[in-house]
Amino acid sequence: MTDTLTPVLTDDWDAAQSWKLATYESRGGYGALKKALGMAQDDIITAVKDSGLRGRGGAGFPTGMKWSFIPQDNPKPKYLVVNADESEPGTCKDIPLMMASPHTLVEGVAISSYAIRANKAFIYIRGEVLHVIRRVQAAVAEAYLAGHLGKNIHGSGYDLDVVVHAGAGAYICGEETALLEGLEGRRGQPRLRPPFPAVAGLYASPTVINNVESIASVPSIIANGADWFGSMGTEKSKGFGIFSLSGHVANPGQYEAPLGITLRQLIELAGGIRSGHELKFWTPGGSSTPLLTAEHLDVPLDFEGVGEAGSMLGTRALQIFDETTCVVRAVLRWTEFYKHESCGKCTPCREGTWWLTQTLARLENGQGSAEDLDLLVDQCENILGRSFCALGDGATSPITSSIQYFREEYLAHLEHGGCPLDPMASTAFATEGASA
């Protein structure tokens, strides 16, 4: 039996000055890079394929397969782009990883770039995390000095340049083709696919885009083997992942576990729902994944399990809300977020998110009528599957799922002429009196 928690990516985080190269190397860091440089590139791709690693940025696409789509007969340069935009509400794993252990990412970048035959890699970090950007900049600089990056890495003849690129505030730039637009110095609006980035990505050249956690998992796979990775997790969702608990639990934070752990187990590890309260609803993988409730406590948190429960594993961003939280308020706020972040390229999302906020705001104020719930569902149906990118789809998730599970609470707003709950009761300082 695998242990309940399996720190691999988080294993260095409690070391003194864990972000420094010396610390990382003293714990075996960059050993996997040296091993990889002695392997044939296709064998690395095969190892990542065999490990069963699936993208940790939300969609769960098999990483090794993505790499194998890079047409090696294409004469253009190949690029690796790391998606470090982490902006999906609730998601907070890549940021602490880059702060505590940036070299895990940099080593992963070097191995992955070598495997896909890229000589240039970009790490696109959201701009709003200054200290994380400092740490990654410093790690890249240290890695150059130590010969882990640059020309003729460790005498292998392989060259790699890494550029750390700061974004400028746009959730949509987490969408991989919008990210490429941002990286090309344009407005972050998604591109039509096909062509897929593997064929025509950055500068219309073959490009792999992977999430921070996906790339950071690669060194451990090369060091320990595909079977080791596959010995954790479930049949189709292999390996470990960082589960981020936030909200109304006693000890919110990061818990690295094999995929397939349940929320019941995680909440227990987190010291339970905060004292005197009970679970009301939660997101399994950020605000774009349909809400679940206490009936789903035993759903295995892997791609299949959460899918069968009617939601998505997403980024394992477990936002936990207890009974003091108004679901209508929560959903309205997320919808305002999607409206604000809609890039405006397509009508269903641009117009639709505007209409959704109007209807929801009316309901939250206790105005409108029960028919507005049907109107909302109808509006969602006109957005879901008709938007140009997954932002529009995601915007509908909290709405349709909350109406499915909490129709009564919407109606209570109408009966009550507004929200029946006290917003102060849900705050972290409700019991401390700190708000006085």
Added chain:
Amino acid sequence: MIDEKTYAELREIADRYPEKRSGLLPMLHLVQSAAGQITPEGIEACAEILEISAAEVSGVATFYTMYKRRPVGDYHVGVCTNTLCAVMGGDAIFSRLKDHLDVGNDETTEDGKITLEHIECNAACDYAPVMMVNWEFMDNQTPASATQLVDDLREGKEVRSTRGPKICTWREAERVLAGFPDGLADEGPSAGPASLVGLKIAREQGWTAPAGSTSEEKAND
């Protein structure tokens, strides 16, 4: 002011990339660092270096929320009011600060010290309610700690990020985002307490990844 030095640095940013237009986002960060906001002069400089029209640069500058068309104070104070933080107290903090500073969203105090803005999820939900000062983490805030924080900033007292260095000015921060490090990477802890909760339990329980696991294999290397 886009002086000669800044102009040269803008070029230097463009040169980091295989195609120079890729430098535009960091270049605009540098414009903000030099000029305190996005200025017509800064837009012209970027356009000239990248050989694109000023309208194109402008179109990019208006798309991204971190670029500001009005002067920003020494301290940009962001309060996360996305759902999780809002519910945990971000809404109460934001409304308290608006009253306390007597400004609205995206406005600057009369002394030019503080620009207040409500922000979206900043990837720190396990530290809710979260504030950011010049994009440094200020974790686990309350209305009382938030008012103290802005008072300290206005009085010029030393303020440290809960997970980083002493707070620098907004313009200094923008320079780092443009890719010119300030040498402060070694300040602050590896991780805040919430980042380590799972690891701490694993250590107490003796839980690890299976044998052949990274730590053991690494030790044999």
